[in-house]
Amino acid sequence: MIAQADLGMLDGLERALLNGRLHMAYQPKVSLRDGSLRRVEALVRWDDPELGAVPPSRFVPLAERHGLIDDLTQWGLRTTLRQWRKWQDEGIDTDLAFNISAVSLDQLDFPDLVERMCRALAVPTERLVLELTEGATQPLIKLMDTLTRFRIKGIGLAIDDFGVGYSTLMQLRQLPFTELKIDRFFVQDSPQEQDSALIVRSIIDLAHGLGLSVTAEGVETPAQLRLLRALECDIAQGYLVSQPLAPDTLGAWYESWKKQ
Ligand code: C2E
């Protein structure tokens, strides 16, 4: 049984996809070493005339369960890669991070599709990072073949939300990740809480030992930033650096950030 509210939302999402009512927001991530722009993460947004702003944490899982996720992913990827092309032409030098639902990874030809899309726009696959979250229904280990194909094409793979949910140490050893993202749950408490700081330090050391670069999510305060820098975390993302931005405002953010 699918709940009435979900049914309405699913209907709305299908219409939003058709009518171009979805858009992408882009959040900058910066180097903790020199402050330079390292990546921009694409985040989907849906402003519905009836439902208001629906958060992706609400509608992405719904799309996953009811067969809309492949359309959503392809629309988002196409939109994002085009935007990335524009930024490159404007001289904004950045890698691109895109969230992929594990549900979209059970097709072995998906890496070929992503590569073709990159080629068509002349954007470099080596600077694309796909962010993956371990889910209950689709363990990433089952997707090893697809993940390996991405790596062969030079596409980076980040394990998202590390430390919460279903992510495990086993995956770090078995899967071909290039980056680890520490969930903001640990980042947020780290300056005040010894235990959180210890966990953050351990995750960073572990990831570096395995050859992965480390991004901290949800950095909101200078104290968090200082601690992460002291612990040699590589990249920071969060409201302290920037909120997710509309595509045409990244240029202004970039110019003012460079001057800081
Ligand atoms: P995520 O991949 O962990 O994305 C980071 C989330 O944290 C984003 O929420 C972002 O707006 C928010 N955030 C960034 N900085 C801060 C901060 O300093 N403090 C706090 N409290 N939050 C911060 P958002 O955009 O609502 O996305 C939620 C989740 O939905 C994402 O979590 C991701 O799992 C999923 N998602 C978003 N866009 C897409 C997409 O295009 N495709 C797929 N498959 N999933 C997506």
Ligand code: CA
């Ligand atoms: Ca993410």
Ligand code: CA
């Ligand atoms: Ca995350």
Ligand code: CA
């Ligand atoms: Ca998440």
